[in-house]
Amino acid sequence: MLYKRWKGRLLLFLAGFFAAVLFFSQAAAAGRIEDKVLRLHVIANSDSEEDQALKLKVRDQVLATLKPLLENAEDRSSSEAIVRAHLSEVEAAARETAWQEKPGENVHAELTNTRFPEKTYGDCTFPAGNYDALRITIGEAKGKNWWCVLFPSLCFVDTVHGVVPEESKELLKNVLTEEEYESLFTPGKSEYKVRWKAAEIWQSLFG
Template identity: 30%
Template structure:
């Protein structure tokens, strides 16, 4: 009888821990807006174009919402500013003498675990501003970062909730791997376009 009670208590504790990790991961994904840039190929020329677009988009988006904006406000500002983001990307390409097509959209898509200098974001579905450079469907390596909170060039931090900052900036430990494993099994890989020009 004692073994049954201990097993039941252990199961309840494990279920509570699991739910807390899922809730923190879901809140983290809901509070994050990512930037996703795709170029025609992995060639040096296309990757150079992609990095120039990245710099232009980051420069613009740094001014699109106030530092104390909520995730919803940042997402709305990004959606309203898709034409400006597209223009900034085209201008960056024009400075390089490139006239490739640029498509900009706000999407909800799956990202694998992404490690940055000093922090990592768990796998799962995130909203992202996507910038596609060149011919549709012929993309090289992706490049991404976090637009909100502004972590593209920053060190760790930026989340209001300490549990979210801990999840992003803390050590990559078993609890994180368990949530990642679950997301990889259950998250849809199909992108959902939220707003497109």
């Protein structure tokens, strides 16, 4: 009886322990990546077909404006500094595009820290977390949004075919640690490690 009680408590402890390890390991990995990338976030006025199409046109103009400016950016901090210095120019370009179809539409650009869900670009998955981002809002900004990674420059590549180009992967390698980089292409890697360790300890305790 005493053995069963002890065993039950041990199992509960182990379950809680490994859940905590998994949570904090994933949070730590996400936190490190958050500090090294800059994202772009474009929010449409509404979910109407017209507003969603306009969102993409504004996105294209913003990217066209930013691409030559960010070509020589070496890290997230320099990318943010460049965007900040040209923020009014970016906003003006976005507004001009929006006004071609909806004259007088409110368009605003700002640098902010915002929550992003897990997002996959081709074969690369960025974890959910709070990221610094250039946010473009159109009208009431109540529609579906679009986002990408400005630095390293994943916004400027085609990920439709399911893979991130090698050139972009090299950019990621230059700013992330090996573990951080591998975690982007192996979603749940931390979870697998913890489960394997849990199984190993379980085997040693109970055979």
